[in-house]
Amino acid sequence: MNEPNEAPRKWPWLRPPALLLGVVTGLTVLSWAGREVTKSDWHTNFTRFHPMISPEAMYEPTVDEMCAIVRARCTPAQVLVIVGGNSILLGVGQPADKIWTQRLQESLGDRYVVVNLAFRGASANDAGAVVAETLRAEFPREIYIANENPFQSTSPIGTVTYRFALLDAYYKGYLLPWKPRDMALSGYLKTLDYRDYNEMDHEIGAKLDSWLYFHGLWNWFSYTQHFTFATTLMPHAPEAYWPRSRFKDAETDFDASAFESRFPPGVVATDLNISRHYSSAFYHENSDGSWTEDELAYQIYVKDSRDAFPDSVKPRTLILIGRNSPFYTRQLLPEIVARDEKAIGDTIGILKAQGYAAIGYGRDFGVEDFGDRTHLTSSGGAKLAEIVAPAIESMAQKLNYLHP
């Protein structure tokens, strides 16, 4: 009996078992490489995540990568101060050599190490907080700083832009169990709303990355060798393909630009309106001109601030509550200023009742200390450092970090 003729194979020389073995071996080696490269810090001369090494330029640092930045600068015997939060604490408008975290480091001295992991538009519990929580056991003397506006609610899972860091740490098992966060994340991952069909599903992506470490390896390649694609921020060759290490922290200096260019009429009108309503949603005015908090807004903030960080992390977390530039607040009615002051005081009170440390800043700052409505000039940054340094020292004392 004749055997049936087999159809000729397209690539008769191809050996499927060897091909499969090659794929498996390749992925294993690449995953190992991704895991290994992120163990060491490749961000030499790091001051902060400037735009070219941030999501604005399609660079999403992994949590391991950020932990390596910390490990390269701090020993467990020192007090680690991680600065998170948004562009204000990132030091927008302050060049690298005049950044406020450098002033803070100088004020605190060698016993402390300040690492700036803030990002533009980040909330208090975004990437910097994720790194602080990840390193909680390795650096037992740790303080985390972030900033908020009065009564600014924060989701337990932070903002969408920086959720990559939360998912990264979550699926690598770095985070503490924290029911509000676990529930919020579960709800988020179950909804279809967050999905963008032009990109990988966040849950699948983070799970795969926890095995294959592709973000770690390709971030290393992008930073040290070549960036592999053009981005909106850097659209043209050859700069688009330069390793990101070639781009220096080129933050503009508020002090080098004229006041009129920072406060043009259109911006002033908008920012004055924002300043006027800075805390308007949280209070009702009484007939005698005093203010009573809105009960619902108050309760929402109490719940959100309770859920934003795990309980064990709160005592080592310092939240800074900012004021607007006096250029704007001086134009407000006294009762509006009084309401804002009450909002700041009430926010600090709520945060302290939840177990956080909290302070306000900006009360004695001048117009020259602000580059715009909220961001600080170098002089404002220096004043912020002067306020924050004693608060950190007090926390370190209270948390018993200063014993030998």
Add this chain to the structure above:
Amino acid sequence: MPELPIFAQKPQAKVVALLTGIGQYIASFGIGLLIALLLHYVLYRIGLPSKPFIYVAF
């Protein structure tokens, strides 16, 4: 003409067949490595957002 089993071939032909076989396995393995590299990179690329974050201070 059908290819003879390797033990039935002449010594020189055996060596050629053996080397060809090894070469095919090495080439297949190498292609597997390249596929892994491509797959690893593609996972990284599609794991990034489709649009960059645009920072607007307000």
